[in-house]
Amino acid sequence: MLPLPPESRKVSPFFVFYLIVAAQFGLGVFSFQRYIVKAVGNDAWIAVIIAGLSIHIVLWMIYQILNKGTNDITVIHKELFGKGLGGLLSLALIVYLLTLAVSVFRSYIELIQVWIFPQLETWYMALILSSLVYVYVIGGFRVVVGICFLSFILTTPIFFIMLEFPLRHVHFSHLLPILDHTAVEFLSASKKMAYSLTGFETLFFFYPFIKNAPSSQKWVHYGAAFSTFSYLVIMIVSLMYFTKAQLLESIWPTLTIWKIADFPFLERFEFMGLSLWLFNALNSVCIFIWAGTRGLKQLFTVKQKHSLIFVIIMTAVVAVLLKNREQIEQLNTVMGLVSLYVIYAYIPFLFFYQMIKSKMRRTS
Amino acid sequence: MPKNDSAFQRSELAKLLTACGESADFLTFSLYENSPFFIAYFKTLVKPEIIHHDILPIVKEEFSTLEEIKEKLLIEDLSITDNIPDIQDKLMTGNLIFYTKEGQPACLAVPAPAVEKRQVATPETEYSVVGPKEAFVESLDTNLNLVRKRLPIPELQVKELMVGKLSKTRIAVVYVKGIADSDNVNTVIQRIQGIEYDEIADSSFLSQMITDNKNSPFPQLVDTERPDRLAALLAEGKVAIFSDGSPTAISGPVSLITFFTAFEDYLSIWNVASAFRLLRLIAVLFSVLATSTYVAILTYHYEMIPRDVLSLLITSRGSIPFPPFLEAVLLELAIELLWEAGARLPTKIGQTIGIVGGIVLGTAAVQAGLTSNVLLIVVATGALASFTTPIYQLSNVIRLIRFPFILLAQLLGLVGVAVCFAFLMSHLLKLTSLGRPFLEPIYPLRVKDFKDSIIRLPFSKQALRPLQIRAKDRVRFQQEAPQKKEWDIDD
Numbered sequence: 126m127l128p129l130p131p132e133s134r135k136v137s138p139f140f141v142f143y144l145i146v147a148a149q150f151g152l153g154v155f156s157f158q159r160y161i162v163k164a165v166g167n168d169a170w171i172a173v174i175i176a177g178l179s180i181h182i183v184l185w186m187i188y189q190i191l192n193k194g195t196n197d198i199t200v201i202h203k204e205l206f207g208k209g210l211g212g213l214l215s216l217a218l219i220v221y222l223l224t225l226a227v228s229v230f231r232s233y234i235e236l237i238q239v240w241i242f243p244q245l246e247t248w249y250m251a252l253i254l255s256s257l258v259y260v261y262v263i264g265g266f267r268v269v270v271g272i273c274f275l276s277f278i279l280t281t282p283i284f285f286i287m288l289e290f291p292l293r294h295v296h297f298s299h300l301l302p303i304l305d306h307t308a309v310e311f312l313s314a315s316k317k318m319a320y321s322l323t324g325f326e327t328l329f330f331f332y333p334f335i336k337n338a339p340s341s342q343k344w345v346h347y348g349a350a351f352s353t354f355s356y357l358v359i360m361i362v363s364l365m366y367f368t369k370a371q372l373l374e375s376i377w378p379t380l381t382i383w384k385i386a387d388f389p390f391l392e393r394f395e396f397m398g399l400s401l402w403l404f405n406a407l408n409s410v411c412i413f414i415w416a417g418t419r420g421l422k423q424l425f426t427v428k429q430k431h432s433l434i435f436v437i438i439m440t441a442v443v444a445v446l447l448k449n450r451e452q453i454e455q456l457n458t459v460m461g462l463v464s465l466y467v468i469y470a471y472i473p474f475l476f477f478y479q480m481i482k483s484k485m486r487r488t489s
Numbered sequence: 490m491p492k493n494d495s496a497f498q499r500s501e502l503a504k505l506l507t508a509c510g511e512s513a514d515f516l517t518f519s520l521y522e523n524s525p526f527f528i529a530y531f532k533t534l535v536k537p538e539i540i541h542h543d544i545l546p547i548v549k550e551e552f553s554t555l556e557e558i559k560e561k562l563l564i565e566d567l568s569i570t571d572n573i574p575d576i577q578d579k580l581m582t583g584n585l586i587f588y589t590k591e592g593q594p595a596c597l598a599v600p601a602p603a604v605e606k607r608q609v610a611t612p613e614t615e616y617s618v619v620g621p622k623e624a625f626v627e628s629l630d631t632n633l634n635l636v637r638k639r640l641p642i643p644e645l646q647v648k649e650l651m652v653g654k655l656s657k658t659r660i661a662v663v664y665v666k667g668i669a670d671s672d673n674v675n676t677v678i679q680r681i682q683g684i685e686y687d688e689i690a691d692s693s694f695l696s697q698m699i700t701d702n703k704n705s706p707f708p709q710l711v712d713t714e715r716p717d718r719l720a721a722l723l724a725e726g727k728v729a730i731f732s733d734g735s736p737t738a739i740s741g742p743v744s745l746i747t748f749f750t751a752f753e754d755y756l757s758i759w760n761v762a763s764a765f766r767l768l769r770l771i772a773v774l775f776s777v778l779a780t781s782t783y784v785a786i787l788t789y790h791y792e793m794i795p796r797d798v799l800s801l802l803i804t805s806r807g808s809i810p811f812p813p814f815l816e817a818v819l820l821e822l823a824i825e826l827l828w829e830a831g832a833r834l835p836t837k838i839g840q841t842i843g844i845v846g847g848i849v850l851g852t853a854a855v856q857a858g859l860t861s862n863v864l865l866i867v868v869a870t871g872a873l874a875s876f877t878t879p880i881y882q883l884s885n886v887i888r889l890i891r892f893p894f895i896l897l898a899q900l901l902g903l904v905g906v907a908v909c910f911a912f913l914m915s916h917l918l919k920l921t922s923l924g925r926p927f928l929e930p931i932y933p934l935r936v937k938d939f940k941d942s943i944i945r946l947p948f949s950k951q952a953l954r955p956l957q958i959r960a961k962d963r964v965r966f967q968q969e970a971p972q973k974k975e976w977d978i979d980d
Contacts (some may be wrong), residue, residue: 137933237904242789253901253908260915271918271932272911389795396790400903407911 129196129333130266136334138341140270144331145348146281147273147408148324150355152232154284155379157321157356158363162372164314165306167299170360172314177353179315180322183468184349186476187325188342191332193479198329199423205479212424219420221463222327223436226413228460230254231444231453233406240380240399247448251441254407259437261411262418263430266334269408269415276404283401284355287394288362290386295365319468320461322352324409326468330416414440501573502588502596509580520548525589526558530601534583539564539601544585555597558587564599571595581657606631612714614881617753624714629659629733632716636663636729639720644668650681658689659733668726670959673742676923677728692735699730701921706889708882709922710741711748718752726960728923742925744957745917746942749773751879754945763944770943772874776887779871780817781894781906783864787813789902805861813864814899820860820868821891823850828872828888929957 161169194201198218202211234250261272306314328345335341363378375381386394418436422429447453506529509515517529526548530540543564552558559567570576576596580586583602588595609631612624625632633647648662660681664674680699689695693712700709710730713719714737719729722740729740749769754762786793787802794802809816827846831839851869854860875887890913897905920927930938938955940946952968954960 140933241902241904257908257911257915260912261918264915264919267933268915268918271928272914274932274934275914275918387795390798391793392795393790393792396793396903400907403904403907403911 132336134266134334135336136267136270138335138337139344140274141328141335141341142344142348142351143273143277144270144327144412145325145345146277146352147405148327148412149322149349149352150281151229151324151405151409152236152402153321154356154359155236155377157318158360158372158378159376160317161314161360162364162369164317165310166369167301167364168304168306168311169314169364170300170357171304172311172318173353173357173360175311176315176318176322177349177357180319180325180349180353180468181346183472184325184328184345185342186472187328188339188345190472190476190479191329192339193483195333197331197333197419197423199420201475201479205475205482215420215424218326218329218467219417219424221467222330222413222420223417223440224456224460225324225464226410226417227440227443227447228453228456229406229409229413230440231447231456233403234444235450235453236377236380236399236402240377241396248441248445251444254410255437255441257407258410258414258440259433261407262415262433262437266331266415269411272404272411273408276408280401280405281355283398285358287383287386287398288358291362291366291382294385295362297365299365299368300361316465317461318356320457320464321356322349323464323468324413325349326472327412327416330419331412410440502576505573505577505580520545524551525591526552526555526587527590528585528587529580530585531580531583534581534603535585535601536583536603540585544599544601548587555587555589555595559597562599564601566600567597569595569597578657604628609635615713615715615718615752615879617751617756620753620756621715621717623716625716625719625731625736625738627734627736629661629731632731632736632738633661633663635716636720636723639716640665640723645723648674648678650678652681652684652686652695653689654687656688656690660689660695661731661733663723663729663731663738665723665726668724668954668960668962669728670726670961672959673728673923673925677730677741681730689732690734692730692732692737692739695730695732696739701924702919705916705920706886707745707917707920707927708748708880708886709743709920709927710739711743711880712737712739712882713880714738715752721752721755726954726958726962742921742923742958744922744925744927744929744942746930748878748880748883749943750941753879759945759947763946766943766945769877769879772877773883773887776871776874777891777894778906778910779867779874780821780864780891781898781909782903783867784813784817784895785898785902785906788899802861802863805863808858809861810858814895816860816864817868817895818892820854820864821895823854824868824872825888925957925959930955 158169161172165172190201191198194204199211199215202215205211206214230251231247234245234247234254237250238245238247261268264271325345332338359379363372363382366382367375367378372378380395380399383395383398384393386392388394391397414433414436418429418432421427421432421436447456506517509529509531510517512531514531514533515529516532517527519527544562547561547563548558550561552561555569559569568579570579576586576598579598579600582600584598584600587597587599606628607626609623609626611622615624623635625635637645642665644666646664646666650660650662652658652660662674662677662681677699681695684695684698686694686698696708696710696712697703702709711722713722719738719740723729727740727742729738731738749766751765751769754766757765787806791799806813811819823846827842830846831842834842851865855862855865871891875884878884878887893912894906894909897909899905901908917928918932926933929935930942935956937953938957940950941955949968952965954963954965956963
């Protein structure tokens with residue numbers, strides 16, 4: 126069994142709240158509306174709730190798995206499946222998280238390119254972002270938690286304050302009729318929503334870094350509830366502000382909403398908002414890369430500071446190779462599908478497998 | 490072979506005396522004809538009054554041994570020693586030595602130091618309108634006296650250390666036993682003992698040598714010249730370090746918020762104090778971000794400017810030949826020049842510099858069309874805002890970090906400002922002060938420590954000492970049990 130991290134590297138249980146919010150509440154808030162509205166139209170907000178609730182069940186399962194394993198996922202995999210297969214599964218999970226990091230990384234650069242600097246070279250921004258990721262992740266887990274926390278207090282108040290402007294022009298009738306779609310439609314919409322709420326799988330890696338980890342479970346649920354609530358609010362506001370046709374047309378409805386803000390000293394708030402959302406993109410990338418490199422360290426006993434450099438270079442290179450909107454969209458679609466399997470198939474499987482295995486051990 | 494041995498000893502002492510004798514201010518003479526005893530001292534280090542009134546009249550009589558002289562002299566701290574380094578130290582710290590040239594290896598050292606010190610004066614860098622007006626001076630003993638007067642308890646402990654191969658500076662580590670965390674005390678003592686340097690001129694030398702991150706522009710130990718402030722810090726459980734010859738004491742562990750704290754905050758009502766503390770925080774944020782935001786918005790995001798403001802900016806900037814970046818850097822540099830030129834000049838000339846630089850140059854630059862009025866206002870307000878920090882060291886940092894912000898604003902607009910802010914935050918998140926997190930209570934979040942950070946709650950709410958310092962005894966005073974009876978109107 127690999128040694129657990131020292132006490133001085135651990136964080137208090139309530140910081141898990143910010144970690145979960147950081148992983149879930151990211152760039153998704155700008156663009157998630159379209160996919161869900163496509164499936165269930167004006168009932169999209171119900172799909173958000175369904176997906177949010179299902180995430181809580183998955184989170185509960187994750188905690189059951191981790192509380193029994195009392196270590197991170199690489200150790201649990203090894204115990205359950207042996208060194209070979211377990212290692213392979215861990216590696217797959219690491220690659221999955223690192224790909225999520227690439228997806229966020231590239232999506233943020235794309236947002237900057239589309240909304241602020243059309244001529245911005247991808248490699249230039251990738252260089253700056255990757256050096257930022259480096260200085261944070263090299264500081265260790267506590268610094269990564271720090272950026273999650275700072276990003277929370279910098280961005281979430283702004284997110285909610287900015288809702289005040291569209292609320293002046295909403296039409297409640299857009300929400301009617303409620304529950305006008307079939308169960309299958311709701312299910313497919315919730316599937317789309319789940320991708321926005323993904324990222325909490327990092328819990329599998331940072332669980333040993335939490336003081337008195339089992340007690341942190343309630344904070345995880347609060348965090349997931351907070352993210353779901355934020356998605357829900359922006360979804361309802363977008364549904365009421367835009368018509369269905371408009372929502373299906375626009376890729377980033379939230380940013381369009383930000384455009385209408387008019388302070389006496391400031392207009393076009395999306396420039397400032399997108400700049401601030403750097404923190405929100407950064408914290409997701411930092412957790413994903415931290416979790417990925419931590420996993421690599423556990424698997425191959427490679428120094429994390431070395432694998433970090435390699436992983437960041439790879440992230441930046443892949444991000445630069447993704448040239449246009451279609452490729453980014455393609456990556457997001459694939460990742461959406463993969464994350465669906467990870468959340469709803471792999472984690473329940475792991476949960477039941479561990480349960481059966483421990484029962485069998487007790488009876489034999 | 491006692492004779493050879495003593496001869497050896499004698500020659501060592503003789504060497505020392507010859508070495509000292511090469512300086513013009515070293516005196517050595519015998520008391521009278523055929524006296525077995527000789528006196529040696531540095532006349533620049535001793536007080537003539539002591540020699541003429543307390544020593545020479547008594548040793549005029551005939552003595553046969555050093556012990557006899559020692560018994561006759563009415564001066565404390567006399568010592569007889571034959572240890573040459575000891576003798577050298579005594580000589581260098583204002584002692585007279587009596588020695589004989591006949592066989593006896595020992596010397597009698599009589600302390601008669603001349604202590605030159607400044608009167609205790611009013612604080613200059615941490616001036617406050619109300620409250621005590623004492624400031625530390627260059628003498629370590631006076632400074633310790635000022636602190637002891639404010640904390641007259643035996644638990645106030647002083648550990649003295651000696652640092653500096655040449656300067657032999659006396660360093661005092663002061664803390665309140667039972668309140669200060671012994672880890673903090675040990676860290677400080679260990680780090681001071683580990684210092685290898687020849688000359689320690691000031692406590693800021695120490696501060697730089699014992700901080701956690703030596704490359705950080707941010708001060709990680711607070712320095713103060715106010716005994717009242719230092720006493721408050723000690724009572725909170727912090728460790729203080731004095732250095733002889735330095736009118737400032739340093740103290741730690743601290744957090745960033747400490748540098749926004751003026752001692753005056755504790756002298757005014759809590760809500761007023763909190764308002765001013767918040768004002769200072771906002772001022773510093775403004776000072777750091779204002780110019781770079783101006784550059785970013787005017788270079789890239791002119792869409793963000795509302796129409797009415799835009800017309801104002803066009804009138805102001807219409808004829809300026811430079812891009813906003815160049816304009817801002819020129820003006821910022823001008824302000825830096827003004828600051829740097831005025832920093833070390835006497836007050837009278839400093840005022841002239843201010844008038845010439847600030848008023849004449851500023852007006853002329855705008856009239857000549859080199860800079861816009863708006864930017865002049867932004868930069869000047871930013872400079873003014875950076876002066877609001879109560880601790881001088883921090884305002885230097887704020888001056889400095891403005892420039893990377895402006896540069897990145899030019900490269901990437903508001904995104905650049907955010908990138909620079911993220912870099913700054915990554916640095917601050919990693920920073921520690923004596924091993925304690927520097928951004929506390931914001932991160933790690935400790936809601937209880939907010940009672941004396943960006944706001945200051947009334948004294949009745951300050952029953953517990955802050956968590957950051959890890960004070961051994963967290964209880965400042967016992968809180969009264971809350972009254973059970975619920976109040977009502979006109980009861």
